[in-house]
Amino acid sequence: MGKSEQKRPGDPAKAGAEQEGEAVDNAFDLWLRRGLHQLYDTVAKEPIPEELLRMIEEDRQKKDD
Secondary structure, three states: OOOOHOOOOHHHHHHHHHHHHHHHHHHHHHHHHHHHHHHHHHHHOOOOOHHHHHHHHHHHHHHOO
16 A cells, blocks of 8 residues: 555544444443343342351451451
């Protein structure tokens, strides 16, 4: 490519390519978010085990003392 053919920062073709890249990133982010929700929402909604809550409370008390 000669100097006159090089893309300039304000070149509309380059801006379109950047927008396309952003669209791909957004599509991937959406796909990933949905996939992770499908996999882990049920686990995240489970109640916290009583023993774990007890251990956390004991640790808090030790820090307060």
